[in-house]
Structures are given as C-alpha cells and as structure tokens.
Amino acid sequence: MAHLITEVVYRGIFQKNLASRITRGIVLSARKAGRWGIAFGRYGDSPQRNGVPAKDFAIVADTKEELEQHMARYEPKELHVTICVDDTLTKGVESWAWYGLQPLNRLLLPDGHLLVTSTQRPADLLRDIHKKDAVYNLWILRGKASFSGLWVYKEDHIEVRVLGALAKIAPQFLTLDAVCQAIREAEWGSDLKVESARKAYERIQGRPVPITEGNPETPYSFELPRWWEMREGVSIPSLPIGKPIEGGKGYRPERSQVFKKFSSRTMRPVIDFETCVKCTLCWLQCPDSCFDVMPDGLYDANMESCCGCGVCEAVCPVHNCITMVNEAVFEDNASQWEMWRRDKDAYKVWLAEKIRDKAHTVRSHGFRYRGQYEEELAAGELELGGLPVTEGIPGENAAEKGLPPGAHMHQSSTSIVTGVAEAPGA
Ligand code: SF4
Ligand code: SF4
Secondary structure, three states: OOEEEEEEEEEOOOOHHHHHHHHHHHHHHHHHOOOEEEEEEOHHHOOOOOOOEEEEEEEEEOOHHHHHHHHOOOOOOOEEEEEEOOHHHHHOEOOOOOOOOEOOOOOEEEEEEEEEEEOOOHHHHHHHOEOOOOOEEEEEEEOOOOOOOOOOOOOOOHHHHHHHHHHHHOOOOOOHHHHHHHHHHOOOOOHHHHHHHHHHHHHOEEEEEOOOOOEOOOOOOOOOOOHHHOOHHHOOOOOOOOEOOEOOEOEEOOOOOOOOOOOOOOEEEEEOOOOOOOOOHHHHHOOOOOEEEOOOOOEEEOOOOOOOOOHHHHHOOOOOOEEEEEHHHOOOOOOHHHHHHHOHHHHHHHHHHHHOOOOOOOOOOOOOOOOHHHHHHHHOOHHHOOOOOOOOOOOOOHHHOOOOOOOOOOOOOEOOOOOOEOOOOO
16 A cells, blocks of 8 residues: 655645646546545635645545545645745745744655755755755756736646656656646646646756755744634734834834744835835835834835735835845845845845846736736746746836846846856756
C-alpha cells in the first residue's frame, strides 16, 4: 500500500482556479494510472480573500480503503509534496484564520519535495524559506506567478507544467503518460498543453536542501482561544480606535493582533516622502486603512495591514511618489518613514535601489482590463506567462505606471533579489 499527499499553496481568489486545476489534475492523472484520489480545500481558508494565502490538497492512494483512511483527517498534517505557485509565499504562509505565520515547508516529510514556480535562483528563495530539521528537495519550475480572477483564467499552461513536473518528482504515482492522458481529456486540456507538460517534465531541476540552509527566523504565532474562551456566537471583538503617534501628533489606527498580513501581498508600496504633497488620497482610498499619519503630516504605509492591492499607487497624483515593488526584494516590514527620518540620504539610495528601472519590479497585483491576459500571452514566451502589461491599470496616474516601450519586453534573466545572472539549479 502506498499513498501520495500533496498540497498547493496559493494566493486566495487570484489563484483559486489554478490550484483547483492542479489538484484535480493530480487526481485525474492518478485515475488514469489505476489509483484512487481526492482533491479538497482547507476549511479555514473559506471564504477566500484576495491574495491571502490558501491551500488545496490532493491525496492519491493505491486502494479505496487507504484513501478513506486519509480522508478521515480534518486536513493533512504531513505531506510528500508542497507546490507553491507564487514565490513570494516562500516568506511564509498566514491564513486569515489566526494560524500565525507558517513556514512553507512546515508539513513536508523528511526527503519530501517543495516545488516552487519562480524566476529566482534556489539560493534567493532559500533566503526566505525557513530552515527545516530534515533534508528535503527544492524544485524550481521556471515561471512567474500566474494570477487570474474568479471568472477569468490566464491560460499560460502553468497548471499542466506543474503536473508535468510532478510526473518527474513522484513517478511512482503520476507517470508522464497518465498525466498527458488526463490533460488531453480535461475540459481545459489540449495537445499544446500536453506538450507543455512534457517540456516541464524534461526541464525541471531540483536539489536537496540540507538542514543548515534556509531562513533561521522563528515565525510569529498566536495563541488560539480554547473553545470555552470563545465569545458567544463565536463573535470576535472589534478593533479599538487608534491613537496619536508621538507628542500628541499623528494617528495610528489599532490593528488586528491575530492576523498580520505580512504574507498577504505580492507587492508593497514604496514611498518617496520628498515628493509627497500630503494630498491624503492614499490614506483615504487604501481599502485596508494601512496609512499611519505621521507627526509631520506625511503618510506611512504600515506593512502590518498592507495587502498590496496597489490602489495607493493608482490614486497618488504625484509622478513616482508611490511605486509598487515586488515583495521578494524586501527583508523586513519596518517603517519606511522611520528609515527616512533617521537618514534621508540613505533612504534616497534605498528607494532608488528598490525601484530600480521597474523592469525588476513589474508584477501583477490584481488589476487588469478585459483582454489583457490574451495580449500578454500573445506578446511573449508562454512558459514565462507572456509579457507583463502594466499600461491600462485604472487610476488617475495610470499613464505613469507602465514601463517605457520595450523595457518590460523580456522577463529578466537576472535574479530580482541579487541582480546577478540566474542559473537554474544553482
Ligand atoms: S497597496 Fe496601498 S492601498 Fe493597497 S493595502 Fe497597501 S497601502 Fe493600502
Ligand atoms: S497620495 Fe501620494 S502625494 Fe498624496 S499623500 Fe499619499 S503619498 Fe502623498
């Protein structure tokens, strides 16, 4: 008797359809090879929130009885494979259901497999992935995070490429032939997608990660209330109002003590305090009340509550005053305003380095217009998700958000974190 337990870690809503295609694809492939399987989501992620990390699972077993045994659990506690479809989730996974931050590799069994879609190098990803007390294998499927909406799907073949990669990682459960057959017969399948799965199978690279490698930080956690401590109707207390920041000046709203949002965003706003005209638009429009009003009247995006939606960038009337930047290039969640107050020259250098030429920071944060995915896919390499189109983002400042023509035409072959040339498998 043998079984394979897999999870897909994804961005709520934006990757909901992707995760479900992958887990269903695993089950369909297993059926083609004469096995049994089931796909399901994590109860604690429902209802899903835009961008908030969520999980789907797929279990494959040799016999019905063995499958039923594993289905009896609320959710799997140990996994053979974790699939992560957005590499900013390597920083950790915090569901909105008070779980605290969980390392991406937390549930992996010794010698398990972590498969990440990314254009970064393993060494870059391992700066964020937490250390583990057992050796596991890291596989990188070259590609960008693929985001869609609830009713629209970006057909960049990422689901079938993941399935092809799995046939390499767990051939005893998912043979390449079975995967190809399942893809061909799926309602979203095609011969071209079968080809993509085969290519992924041939190209995927992995390597073992020793216990000495990885991010040494201890992730934050929260004490979950016992059932007898819960309030009537399982209601939760509302947030108290905020207070001034220092010397009776400024204002910082109170924030949730049990949900930090640090892992909810794929981009974050970077602010040029020298050019801010204190118009209040970012503060008024931010859907998550992220902006602290600082004692000097400037607005600081507090990373404890930023979900990375990009609204502040879209509404800011000043050219390049707010720029959304890929979350992967940040090491902490510290206040930008405090950094600026401490040393304005150093902040200027930091700001320029983070924004760079924008080619390094371009990334979808959810906005799109009708037909944008088709345009992106037609304009660039399918395997890398096409070319990012940022022109057309809604907002007064939309014209300033795109890259100069041609600048975003190729996914960089250099690491977005270190700026050095990428070598898959390095
Ligand atoms: S990206 Fe801007 S508007 Fe969106 S949550 Fe963060 S600070 Fe608020
Ligand atoms: S929208 Fe831009 S200019 Fe206006 S307060 Fe915010 S950062 Fe400053």
